[in-house]
Structure formats: C-alpha cells, structure tokens
Amino acid sequence: MRRKSQEIYVGKVAIGGENPISVQSMTNTDTRNTVNTIMQVLELEKAGCDIVRVAIPDSEAAEALKKIRQEVNIPIIADIHFDHRLALNAIKNGADGLRINPGNIGSKDKIREVVLACKDKKIPIRIGVNSGSIKREIIEKYKGVNENSMVYSALEHIRILEDLNYNNIKVSLKATDIAMTVSAYKKAAEVIDYPFHIGITESGTPWAGTIKSSVGIGSLLLMGIGDTIRVSLTGEPVEEVRVGKQILRALGLLKDKIEIISCPTCGRTQIDLIDLANKVEERIGNISKPIKVAIMGCAVNGPGEAREADLGIAGGIGSGLIFKKGEIIKKVDEDKLLDELIKEIDKL
Ligand code: SF4
Numbered sequence: 371m372r373r374k375s376q377e378i379y380v381g382k383v384a385i386g387g388e389n390p391i392s393v394q395s396m397t398n399t400d401t402r403n404t405v406n407t408i409m410q411v412l413e414l415e416k417a418g419c420d421i422v423r424v425a426i427p428d429s430e431a432a433e434a435l436k437k438i439r440q441e442v443n444i445p446i447i448a449d450i451h452f453d454h455r456l457a458l459n460a461i462k463n464g465a466d467g468l469r470i471n472p473g474n475i476g477s478k479d480k481i482r483e484v485v486l487a488c489k490d491k492k493i494p495i496r497i498g499v500n501s502g503s504i505k506r507e508i509i510e511k512y513k514g515v516n517e518n519s520m521v522y523s524a525l526e527h528i529r530i531l532e533d534l535n536y537n538n539i540k541v542s543l544k545a546t547d548i549a550m551t552v553s554a555y556k557k558a559a560e561v562i563d564y565p566f567h568i569g570i571t572e573s574g575t576p577w578a579g580t581i582k583s584s585v586g587i588g589s590l591l592l593m594g595i596g597d598t599i600r601v602s603l604t605g606e607p608v609e610e611v612r613v614g615k616q617i618l619r620a621l622g623l624l625k626d627k628i629e630i631i632s633c634p635t636c637g638r639t640q641i642d643l644i645d646l647a648n649k650v651e652e653r654i655g656n657i658s659k660p661i662k663v664a665i666m667g668c669a670v671n672g673p674g675e676a677r678e679a680d681l682g683i684a685g686g687i688g689s690g691l692i693f694k695k696g697e698i699i700k701k702v703d704e705d706k707l708l709d710e711l712i713k714e715i716d717k718l
Contacts, residue, residue, distance in 0.1 A: 372594040375565045378494045378538055381445025381466035383420050385540060386565030386597045391623055392420035393614035394567070394600040395607040396449070401431035404438055410607065411442040417611040418626075421598065423447040423469060432459035439464035447496065454480040461487045467540075469496040472530040473505075473523075485534045494538040496567055497527040499554075501545035517553035520545065524558060539564045540598070544571035548586040555595050565597035576605040580613045584620075591621050625660045628715070631676050632665040639667035641685035641704050649708050650683075654715060661718055663711070664693075673698060681714050683707055 377387035385392060395414050399406040401424045411422050426432050426448045439446060447467040448460035454475045457468055461484075468488065472495070475481045488495055501515050504523045512519035520543045531539055541564050543554040551570055558566070570586035573579035583601040590596045599617065601610040618624035632647040633639075647665040654663065664682030666672030669691055672684030677696035684691045684698075690707045691698045692714060702710045 373559050373566075375563055375597055376537070378540060378565055379492070380421050380447065380494060380540075383445055385567075389597070391591070391596060391618055392598040393418065393611055393618070394421045394423065394447075394598055395419050395610040395614070396423040396425070396600070398607055401425055401427075401438070402434050404434050404441075407434070407438050408441045411438065411444065411446070413608050414611055415442065415444050417608045418615050419444060419608075419611040421445050421447060421467075423449050423600075425449045426456050426460050427451075429456065429459055432456050432463055435460055435463035435465055452476070454484050457484045458487055461491055461493065465493065467494045467496065469498050471497055471499075471527050473527045481530060482534055485531065485536045488538065489536065492538070494540055495531065495536070496540040496542060497524055497531075498567075499524045499527070499541070499543045500571055501547070501550060502571075515545075515550075517550055517557050520550070520554040521557045521561070524562065528562065528564070537564075540567050541565070542567040542569065544569055544602075546570065546572050548582065548589070551586055552589050555590055556593065559595050566595060567598045567600065568596040569600040569602055571602055572604075573602050574604060576603050576609050576613075579603040579605070583613060584617050587614075587617055588621060591617070591623065626658055628654045628657055628659055629662045630654075630665065631662055631679055631682075633667045633672070633675070635667050638670065639685060640687045641667070641690060641707075643667045643685055646683070646685075646707060650711060653708065653712055657715065659715070659718060661715070663715065669698075680718060681711065683711055 375386040397410050399410050445466035448465035450456045450470045472481050504519050508519045545551045570583050573582040601613045603610050635643050661680040664676030664679035666684045669684040673693040673696050676682050682693050692700050
C-alpha cells in the first residue's frame with residue numbers, strides 16, 4: 371500500500387497523495403546558455419520527463435530562468451546552494467520550485483525572505499538531504515553517516531520551515547548506498563508525511579547506475595514509498611528519464627505502452643527470436659495500449675507460459691504460431707511473423 375503523503379504542486383504537476391509518480395531529471399547544460407538548456411529541456415519533455423531541475427550557481431543563471439521558462443512546458447525547479455539572493459532571483463524569474471536546504475541559507479531573516487517569496491508564488495521547497503553533506507554535529511550525535519543522521523538532518527530542515535508556518539515541502543534523503551537510502555526513507559516515512567522525492571544519488575554510469583537505481587528506487591516503490599523519482603546517471607539526462615519511466619512500467623505503476631514479455635531463448639529456439647523481440651519492441655514503442663505481448667521461442671512452453679499475455683508469438687522451425695490469450699490463432703512463416711503480430715495488435 372502506498373504511504374499516505376500530503377499533496378503539493380510543482381507547477382501543474384501534483385506530487386504526493388494519490389497522484390501518479392512523476393519522473394524528474396536535471397539538465398547538465400550551463401544554465402546561462404539558454405539555447406542549449408531550452409533544447410535539452412525540450413528533449414526531456416519529449417522523453418516524458420514531468421519536472422526538470424536546473425542548477426543556479428550565479429545570478430546570470432537565475433536571470434536565464436526567465437527565458438528558459440517561457441520556452442518550455444514542464445515545471446522547472448531551481449537548484450540552489452546556500453545563497454538566498456539566488457533563490458529570490460530564481461523565484462522572481464519563474465522557478466516552479468526550489469531545491470534548497472533552509473539550514474544552509476544562513477540567518478533567520480534570509481530564510482524568512484525566501485519562505486515569504488515561496489508563499490507568495492505558491493511554490494514548494496525540496497529539502498534534499500544527501501549522505502555526503504550532513505552537518506558534523508549530527509554525524510557525531512548519531513555516530514556516523516547513517517539513516518538516523520540522515521533523518522535527523524531532514525527533520526532539522528523541516529522544523530525551520532514549519533516554524534515559519536511553511537508546509538509546501540518535499541523531502542529527499544539520498545545516499546549512494548542503496549541499503550542506507552532505503553533505511554533512511556523507511557525511517558522517515560514513520561515521522562514525515564510530506565511527499566518524498568526518491569533516488570539513489572550519483573548512482574554511476576548508465577549501465578551500472580541503471581541497475582543501482584532500479585534496485586533502490588524499485589525497493590522503495592514496492593514498499594509504497596516515493597511520490598516522485600529521479601534516476602541519477604553519469605550520462606545524458608534523457609537516459610535518466612527513459613530509465614525512470616521504465617522502472618515505473620516494470621512495477622505496473624505506469625501503463626502508457628505495450629508491455630513485452632519475452633523468453634530468454636534456449637536450445638529449443640529455432641527462429642531468430644532475439645532479433646524478432648528487438649524489432650517488435652521498436653515497432654510498438656510508440657503504441658499506447660495497456661496490453662501485454664509475449665515473444666516466446668517455442669510452442670512447447672510459449673503460449674502456456676505467456677497465458678496472461680493478450681497476444682504473442684511462439685517460434686517453431688522457420689515459422690511461428692500467433693496466439694491470443696494463450697490460444698493459437700494462426701501459423702505464420704518466420705519472415706512474416708513481425709507484420710502479422712503488428713496487424714493483430716492494431717486490431718485490439
Ligand atoms: Fe526455451 Fe521455449 Fe522457454 Fe523460450 S519459451 S526459453 S525457447 S523453452
């Protein structure tokens with residue numbers, strides 16, 4: 371069961387409560403280069419990104435937000451470290467949300483100024499606790515960087531905002547260690563009801579990072595924890611979105627495409643099933659139907675193993691059977707299998 375959390379809005383995107391789990395990414399362009407940043411955000415939008423974060427390292431980047439905001443459709447979160455003037459500038463220039471830790475802003479007056487500006491524009495603040503940047507006193511108190519010091523750190527930042535009557539909050543508790551991240555979110559879920567942004571920070575290059583993120587984010591989502599996700603990869607941001615969406619599909623939390631079930635092939639396989647499965651994936655990539663298609667190597671196990679599939683192929687010798695809900699409907703030569711399957715998908 372999904373953890374109960376408050377609902378907030380980042381632009382038009384609702385996060386928390388019963389809302390769909392959104393997918394986020396972060397640009398890796400120089401934000402001051404508005405042309406490149408706009409192009410990258412548009413690419414991310416095309417890939418299905420719901421919310422994008424951009425780094426605001428200086429006032430020129432904060433000013434650039436205005437132009438970027440005008441040219442893109444998805445909400446933009448300004449990522450700010452320490453400097454409250456950058457936060458105010460980003461808000462003025464159209465940021466839909468802030469990622470800033472109030473405990474790092476400085477004096478109470480500066481925090482109040484940022485909070486008032488956020489209240490005025492109704493934009494949320496994400497408190498982002500990262501295992502690498504917990505205050506030394508907290509680390510000493512909780513005997514190291516662990517789930518306890520991470521959760522305490524989040525509570526400390528939350529308290530600062532709540533003391534100013536500010537509740538438009540989202541929280542993340544990220545570590546590079548999967549077990550620590552999962553424990554921290556589990557612990558936090560017992561005491562915090564703000565929506566959670568989840569992810570494994572700095573999870574690595576696309577191959578290793580995809581696995582690490584899938585295990586970490588997947589574990590949390592299976593426990594009902596997580597309202598918005600970001601896969602963090604050392605690669606193209608658009609890949610983060612592809613992986614994020616696929617994690618949601620794999621868990622049945624996103625049903626925007628046809629699901630493919632395919633067998634691993636074995637010594638019984640008599641057709642080029644790997645090539646066929648890849649071609650099917652390519653051909654149906656843009657079809658939005660909530661159905662399952664099975665691509666199986668043999669008629670012995672194929673239809674039976676994929677009975678829950680709506681349609682499927684079971685390979686034979688130089689030919690294959692097309693089946694519907696586990697029942698064979700026709701036999702087709704190998705070179706026509708792909709087209710026949712697509713025809714049947716179109717009929718559904
Ligand atoms: Fe082998 Fe048939 Fe199973 Fe595919 S479906 S792995 S070909 S037994």
